[in-house]
Amino acid sequence: EGKKSLNFIEQIIEEDLQKDYKKEDLKFRFPPEPNGYLHIGHASSICLNFGLGERYDAPVNLRFDDTNPTKEEQEYVDAIKRDVEWLGFKWAKECYASDYFQQLYDWAVEMIKNGDAYVDSQTSEEIAEQKGTPTKPGIESPYRNRSVEENLDLFEKMKNGDTPERGHVLRAKIDMTAANMLMRDPVMYRCLHKNHHRTGDNWKIYPMYDWAHGQSDFIEQVSHSFCTLEFLPHRELYNWFIEKVSKPGDFEPKQREFARRNLSHTIVSKRKLLQLVEKGYVDSWDDPRMPTISGLRRRGYTPESIRKFADSIGVGKRENLIDVSHLEFCAREDLNKIAPRVMGVLDPVKLVITNYPEGEEEWLDAENNPEDESAGSRKVPFSRELYIEREDFKESANRKFFRLTLGKEVRLKNAYIIKGEDVVKDDEGKITEIHCTYDPKSKSGSGTEESLRKVKGTLHWVSVKHAIEAEIRLYDRLFTEETPDGVKDKEYLDFVNPESLKIVTGYLEPSLKDSKEQDKVQFQRIGYFCVDRDSTSAKPVFNRTVTLRDSWAK
Ligand code: ATP
Ligand code: MG
Ligand code: MG
Known part of the structure; x- marks a missing residue:
């Protein structure tokens, strides 16, 4: 009665609990790659995983999937932690895939000894050519049947940095004719002579996502590893690797998939958001126009409004586009309750x-x-x-x-x-x-x-004599197009809204003189505003979070 029905993810867990899982077995994780700031799409995954943790009173780890030192940085790790905390969630353990590099290496050596992995010395182009197509089987590498001794020797050299960066890879020996292309001898390690933000120069080889992710889940004894739908074909490989490293009777994590959430009039991809920053379309990752958690925070969104948004769109099995007006609605609904009314012209x-x-x-x-x-x-x-x-x-x-x-x-x-x-x-x-x-x-x-x-x-109104002057930043949607990265022959950068920021001088009632960063108010009849971090008592700065009504509604 009055209880909302279970979503399909909760149903999976309930079924597992009815079968062979105990409540104490439940454990989840949120696994960001520290290659950018978290965005509103990640909020869905955060609310899903931490929401399950709350619902089942189960631990949730914050796991950094830090296996690619060319793109990852400590700045991103710090920002991710700040954002998850700000949303109001507590992780059980702070984990890093890089903490498992030695274990992963040891397992890989075992796999070589068991004939389950080999060093391939072809170029990545040659390997790609031999992959085949979904309807055409792949071709086995000429290096596939190297002796265990030679493989062990080469793999050690790779590890020590005694081989060139593009010289060799370690591949799992599975089946070049498998229907699932990902099972056609996937690459487990590549040589990368790059400094890692946590392991420094210790490693000259780095594990690929598929080899690192499931094993991290296994090490942490995560029960349910939720990821987005594009990983569905990876599930078979996930299970194959877990089987190789586990022993009979071990508790094995399972991967399950849910649909990515997309938001209209914006972009949810760290790679593309980085472009906006690097090319100067916005000032920073936390520019209030950005769909990042930190941008939304600076814009004046509350954690409650973002959680409400994520919970209200829920989890689904099919990808869909959520209209940004729904996010704005969630902001208004929350700010209406908490934001003091003030007057500003x-x-x-x-x-x-x-x-x-x-x-x-x-x-x-x-x-x-x-x-x-x-x-x-x-x-x-x-x-x-x-x-x-x-x-x-x-x-x-x-x-x-x-x-x-x-x-x-x-x-x-x-x-x-x-x-x-x-x-x-x-x-x-x-x-x-x-x-x-x-x-x-x-x-x-x-x-x-x-x-x-x-x-x-x-x-x-405001009294002329008593008014304080403030810089008012009027933000609008960052893109004019509903799906900026979905238009044929165009790219998302073509649709950046030239009027996404307008700056005016406002005259405010004097009670606002001592406003502090993040203070939220409603300028009556205008909209909700939030004090920016650029604000000083000499020159207050307010960001428009959202107008009072949906001015885009038709
Ligand atoms: P991006 O392309 O922005 O880098 P990603 O999926 O590569 O996204 P990760 O850091 O790997 O980013 O994501 C951490 C978790 O958040 C993953 O489980 C991922 O599936 C989930 N996630 C990322 N984007 C979305 C989204 N738009 N909707 C729902 N979940 C998402
Ligand atoms: Mg990823
Ligand atoms: Mg990514």
Whole structure:
């Protein structure tokens, strides 16, 4: 009752528990390669694995799949840890595939001795040519039947760096006619004379993904190793390798697959996101336009909104495209509950209240959050000269315009009812001042008959004298195309939105003077904003997280 039904991953686990698994056997892992920052697609995998950990009270390891030193860096390891923690998850153990290099090597030596692996001295091109096609069997390497002694000798030389980088590889000896192409003597090791961010220059050979991943799962005794669908054909090889290194009775991990999650109007591939950074389309990995966890954080997303997003799209068996408006919806829903309401004017025009005494000011009560009584209230200064949004005034307008016009009344939020009287224009006819009168008896919350009078519109405003200036960064979608990397004869870089960032000066109520990095607010009637890390008290900087409404909706 009221319980949500099990997804297919949970069903797999429930079935295993009913068969031969004990609850204590359950163990999961999240296995990022530290070759970039985590993105919103990874959030799905994180929420899946750590969510299962929470559900079954089982450990979840954070495993760095660090087997390719040409692309991996400590900076990425640190960023990944920070992001997983920020999302609110705790890993049981911090693990590295590189910690298993010696064990993997020892196993490989055993495999050579058992006739299950051999050193191939062909070029990678020759090896590729012999792979065959799904309908044509492959051709066996001329080195396939080297003696064990020769293999052991060459493999040791490879390990010691006594052979050139592209000279040899170690291959599993399986079946060059296998229907599954991945079973046609896959490469286990390549020579790479590169410095590794953890093992330094200790190793001159590095294991391939297929050889490292399942064995890492086995070493850690992970029960269910979840990966994305493109690894489905790898499952047979995963099992083959595990069988080679395990003994009868050992607990063997199983690989199961789920569908990758894609998000519209963006890219979820570390390789392509790196291009955006390197080519200068964005400023950094945590640029608020990036779909990275760190970019979303800087943009003003909360961990709760990202978890909610991941949980609400759930896990599936088929790849699909999630509209970015759903992510934005999750941000609004969460920020609506927690973000204090404040007033800020982003495109100001001056409003002069001609019957308000000159030189006077008063501090009015303003409720911080109508969704949260405990948020309390604050004071905002009111005076004779205010800023309002330029678009909130029209000299003459039709009856559907519920903002300020000449001769009509509107309410100023938390303040008084005003009536438009006159305008002042410059030589080009641009309005420089709007003159109005106010009704002194109409103060919000005063309980007078006048204050209860219904008027059609309510405007936000700030007092000119008290306003603080801030840099406001208005972010929009990074790509104009729904699937930027799915358009024929084009590449994703062709669709970068030239208007993904617009910077304006905003005038904000003075309560925002002491805002701190990551503080989140709602500028009333405009959107949700978050204080950027570039912010200083001399020059506050706010990022627009999301507008109040979905302005892209048709
Ligand atoms: P990228 O192409 O961005 O590098 P990846 O899959 O190679 O993605 P990994 O670091 O290997 O990146 O990913 C760690 C885990 O996150 C893997 O289990 C992977 O399957 C999962 N993952 C990555 N991208 C997505 C996505 N878009 N949706 C769901 N899971 C994903
Ligand atoms: Mg990967
Ligand atoms: Mg990758």
